[in-house]
Amino acid sequence: MSESGxxxxxEPAEQRKEALILSTxxxxxxxxxxxxxxxxxxxRADVTQGLIRHHFSSKEDLITAAYEHHMSHMTDLTAxxxxxxxxxxxxxxxAFVTNGLKPPVVDPRSVSLWAGFLNKIREDPRMQAIHxxxxxxxxDRLEALIADALTEAEIDTPSSQLRGLAIACNAVIDGLxxxxxxxxxxFETGELxxxxxxSVGAIIGLDLEETENRS
Amino acid sequence: MSESGxxxxxEPAEQRKEALILSTxxxxxxxxxxxxxxxxxxxRADVTQGLIRHHFSSKEDLITAAYEHHMSHMTDLTAxxxxxxxxxxxxxxxAFVTNGLKPPVVDPRSVSLWAGFLNKIREDPRMQAIHxxxxxxxxDRLEALIADALTEAEIDTPSSQLRGLAIACNAVIDGLxxxxxxxxxxFETGELxxxxxxSVGAIIGLDLEETENRS
DNA sequence: TTGGTATTTATACAAGTGTATAATTATACT
DNA sequence: AGTATAATTATACACTTGTATAAATACCAA
Numbered sequence: 184m185s186e187s188g189x190x191x192x193x194e195p196a197e198q199r200k201e202a203l204i205l206s207t208x209x210x211x212x213x214x215x216x217x218x219x220x221x222x223x224x225x226x227r228a229d230v231t232q233g234l235i236r237h238h239f240s241s242k243e244d245l246i247t248a249a250y251e252h253h254m255s256h257m258t259d260l261t262a263x264x265x266x267x268x269x270x271x272x273x274x275x276x277x278a279f280v281t282n283g284l285k286p287p288v289v290d291p292r293s294v295s296l297w298a299g300f301l302n303k304i305r306e307d308p309r310m311q312a313i314h315x316x317x318x319x320x321x322x323d324r325l326e327a328l329i330a331d332a333l334t335e336a337e338i339d340t341p342s343s344q345l346r347g348l349a350i351a352c353n354a355v356i357d358g359l360x361x362x363x364x365x366x367x368x369x370f371e372t373g374e375l376x377x378x379x380x381x382s383v384g385a386i387i388g389l390d391l392e393e394t395e396n397r398s
Numbered sequence: 399m400s401e402s403g404x405x406x407x408x409e410p411a412e413q414r415k416e417a418l419i420l421s422t423x424x425x426x427x428x429x430x431x432x433x434x435x436x437x438x439x440x441x442r443a444d445v446t447q448g449l450i451r452h453h454f455s456s457k458e459d460l461i462t463a464a465y466e467h468h469m470s471h472m473t474d475l476t477a478x479x480x481x482x483x484x485x486x487x488x489x490x491x492x493a494f495v496t497n498g499l500k501p502p503v504v505d506p507r508s509v510s511l512w513a514g515f516l517n518k519i520r521e522d523p524r525m526q527a528i529h530x531x532x533x534x535x536x537x538d539r540l541e542a543l544i545a546d547a548l549t550e551a552e553i554d555t556p557s558s559q560l561r562g563l564a565i566a567c568n569a570v571i572d573g574l575x576x577x578x579x580x581x582x583x584x585f586e587t588g589e590l591x592x593x594x595x596x597s598v599g600a601i602i603g604l605d606l607e608e609t610e611n612r613s
Numbered sequence: 614t615t616g617g618t619a620t621t622t623a624t625a626c627a628a629g630t631g632t633a634t635a636a637t638t639a640t641a642c643t
Numbered sequence: 644a645g646t647a648t649a650a651t652t653a654t655a656c657a658c659t660t661g662t663a664t665a666a667a668t669a670c671c672a673a
Contacts, residue, residue: 347596619671624664
């Protein structure tokens, strides 16, 4: 009975912070924002609740950090995979579209996570800033890909039109992503990427589907 | 001091229920789901909190009813205005698209209202059923309008393709609606309807913009 | 080995939450 | 006018929430 190791481990602040952030995200995704209480978060990270206040000045601080973490993760997940492995601009654009419309990006947890945060965006200016920046970051990447693909196909497009195309394509992707996550089971496997490719292709005036199955 | 009228008014159940639902909706839209407490709802409806439990078996019941109310309202708002005043099928489709991309449908309150509910959809089967039905109802109307417009233009389209077109157009509208509501000020007046018309037109292969300014 | 210190736990608290129950009171009907 | 009844209020309760503060403890440096 007298045998007992250390009762807890001291970890570097950065590491603990990330663990708490990940706990927060998984909890919001799983049980909704309402389920992400300080006690639940601490429990999932295997610490006691007091620690949260030590690393974050308030719960709102933690939520904000978690939101930022999640959003940049999502964008990376859509943009990154195999960015260099595609030869043509067109196939890079196609990959961007399909990446955003397949798991793990399309996922019920992801959508409800996003929705959970949306409420706080209106109230908290910091949240609003993150939201705005994430949206524009994503859309700008998309716009660049579209511009490249059109240039490659020798289609001349004024930049004023380009903005509208990017907004529209972004909307298709967002809309399909949302519906796929909110209604799992309502779409066949591969249906969303297919529809996404065809729609984006129709909007910008290129056939994206022919370039798909290219690894 | 001895002078005092009736301390409260008895109203028909149906009327009180709706008043409570409207209070709930305005409160969620304004302060988020977290702000919609039984006390706040009752206060906004000028009643005491006990009355909520008299008309609804639980708060969840009220939330569910409010969700149902809101969703059917949104669909009506998009579909209804001037349904008969349009001559061609194409202009009816165009009106459907633009209606959903203008105020009052596009509105920060509306979007955060929708997002607030989304969390509860995953947990509550009744919510899920309402969500599913609302989505399909909206999409079916859209699909019918698309089918009519294509028939009118003498473009033959198999029903298997029609489904994909409706999903895609629905996604564009949803995505634009979401972005317009989540980022008020990021888009010029009339920009969303314009982009919506052009995109839906491109997807189904019809020029919807020429038919617009028709009252 | 011995402090020193930031990390971590332990405990407490005030405010707000949804719910339950009994006491009032308006109103329709006889 | 009187009464039954459903609507409405009033009050209370048990529980959860975020936050605050003090005590304990692991780990680094000397």
